[in-house]
Amino acid sequence: MKKIKKVVLLSLIFVFILNIPRKIYQETYEQKEKFSGEKKMDEKESKKGWMIKVNDKIYHLVGESRIKPTCGTGWLSIENVVSESEVPTENNTANFSGSIKYLYSNQNQIEVLVNDTWYEFISEE
Secondary structure: OHHHHHHHHHHHHHHHHHHHHHHHHHHHHHHHHHHHHHHHHHHHHHHOOOEEEEOOEEEEEEEEOOOOOOEOEOOEEOOEEOOOOOOOOOOOEEOOOOOEEEEEEEOOEEEEEEOOEEEEEEEOO
16 A cells, blocks of 8 residues: 555656646746737837828828739839838838838839838828
8 A cells, every 4th residue: 555655646746747847838938929929019009100201192001011012113212211200291201210112003002112021001192
């Protein structure tokens, strides 16, 4: 009987010891996931007010572009950047920074390449 108690006790201790690293890993992973989710939300929120002024029209960010223009199309560049809290007042100006190129999709829409990601901007004018 004593031998069975020892085996059961050692088994319980062994299982407990093996579960400690798993629990620590799980808590760390959950914290990391929570942090990265908050970061993505903040990044998305910061893009919400992106604007570009081109040919006397203000274009507002709609979201990531569904089309991916290819090379050979006529890309134009944004030359000036103002503060994120400002509305651009001069042509070829944006209120966000980065490597910014754009091209026209239609009369009131432009596709904008910002640091290797395409975004869709629309003018309400």
